[in-house]
Amino acid sequence: MAEEMLEVSVWRGAAEGRFVAYAVPRRANQTVLDLVSHIQQRLEPGLSYRFACRVGMCGSCAMTVNGKPRWTCRTHVARVAGADGRVEIAPLRNMPVIKDLACDLAPFFDKWSRARGRFAPTQTRTDDFAPVAPASIQRQAADAGIECIGCAVCYSACDVVAWNPDYLGPAALNRAWTLHNDARDGAHTARLAAVAGDAGCHACHSHQSCTEHCPKQISPTLSIAGLKRASALAALKGEI
Amino acid sequence: MRPSIDLRGRGHAAYWAFLIHRLSGVALALFLPLHFWALGQAIQGPQALGGFLDWASQPLVKAAETGLVLLLALHLTGGLRVLALEAGAAGAMARATILAGVAVGLTIGLMFLLGVFA
Numbered sequence A: 001m002a003e004e005m006l007e008v009s010v011w012r013g014a015a016e017g018r019f020v021a022y023a024v025p026r027r028a029n030q031t032v033l034d035l036v037s038h039i040q041q042r043l044e045p046g047l048s049y050r051f052a053c054r055v056g057m058c059g060s061c062a063m064t065v066n067g068k069p070r071w072t073c074r075t076h077v078a079r080v081a082g083a084d085g086r087v088e089i090a091p092l093r094n095m096p097v098i099k100d101l102a103c104d105l106a107p108f109f110d111k112w113s114r115a116r117g118r119f120a121p122t123q124t125r126t127d128d129f130a131p132v133a134p135a136s137i138q139r140q141a142a143d144a145g146i147e148c149i150g151c152a153v154c155y156s157a158c159d160v161v162a163w164n165p166d167y168l169g170p171a172a173l174n175r176a177w178t179l180h181n182d183a184r185d186g187a188h189t190a191r192l193a194a195v196a197g198d199a200g201c202h203a204c205h206s207h208q209s210c211t212e213h214c215p216k217q218i219s220p221t222l223s224i225a226g227l228k229r230a231s232a233l234a235a236l237k238g239e240i
Numbered sequence B: 001m002r003p004s005i006d007l008r009g010r011g012h013a014a015y016w017a018f019l020i021h022r023l024s025g026v027a028l029a030l031f032l033p034l035h036f037w038a039l040g041q042a043i044q045g046p047q048a049l050g051g052f053l054d055w056a057s058q059p060l061v062k063a064a065e066t067g068l069v070l071l072l073a074l075h076l077t078g079g080l081r082v083l084a085l086e087a088g089a090a091g092a093m094a095r096a097t098i099l100a101g102v103a104v105g106l107t108i109g110l111m112f113l114l115g116v117f118a
């Protein structure tokens, strides 16, 4: 029996470029990342793309597959290829393309630091452990967003990022919200001030494209809503 | 070139809810001034009012009014939905607000339609 072939269109170039079609044999349990690797290893050694863990932990393999941002190592071809056997693979949106499927994620992570996405310790190594009750409302709010792998799928899906390149974006704001709910962190007020500006949480239009596409089932929309409430309250109290 | 607008990642219910809210808002901003102008004609005196009422009883005008009410209702429920999201609705609750908002909005529009043509 003849091998079943997929027609895989891959973006070649940078901001300017074009889709190039490659024929890739279909396999059982094949992932989209397998398609890209097959092309790079057998058909087009010059193809640029990123991956590392292949198990959905590192967040480096995200691409736009048939128009939707996805983690490619955990996306089965069976889920995205239509009956016609076509798959279209492009780089993520809202970031400069370096080459082919590899984006420059610097703007994305710069925004994490602008949103004060870094833990601000309040204790030293000689202090005792901080007791954090797992069932507390704060800890549960942090837990809901903590599994983020920094893949930028949400950032790529967000219209507001496309409209306003300064917008901090769903992932950085989600990170800020998890830290805001960390009782050990000492920068809550400064962080709220950092995320409350024009390009911060209040710019979110609640489209939920971020939530819709996040492969870790996180809802940045919910985290951003939390930041909106917390920063409004802080502003009313005159803290920020 | 990749198309700058790609609808494939936007075909989810929450995006439709956003679109309905945004488009109904824009349409209201365009039509409400017209509506108020028409109402303004009514206070120009009894004769003008009579003429206006005749005009307003035409089916086309009634249909346009129904459209206006429908827009208002959808925009209102869309706004309530955004408030619910900002208050912390997520998951199944957030999905329920979409359906509830559109259902209530359409119901109000339908009730008005039955009312004006009764």
Ligand code: SF4
Pocket: A157, A158, A159, A160, A161, A169, A170, A203, A204, A205, A206, A207, A208, A209, A210, A211, A220, A221, A224
């Ligand atoms: S909910 Fe907010 S952050 Fe998420 S995609 Fe929409 S605008 Fe962007």
Ligand code: SF4
Pocket: A147, A148, A149, A150, A151, A152, A153, A154, A155, A170, A171, A174, A213, A214, A215, A216, A217, A218, A220
């Ligand atoms: S919130 Fe989700 S989509 Fe966004 S970077 Fe984190 S894991 Fe990726």
Ligand code: FES
Pocket: A051, A052, A053, A054, A055, A056, A057, A058, A059, A060, A061, A062, A071, A072, A073, A074
């Ligand atoms: S390669 Fe690490 S998440 Fe896909």
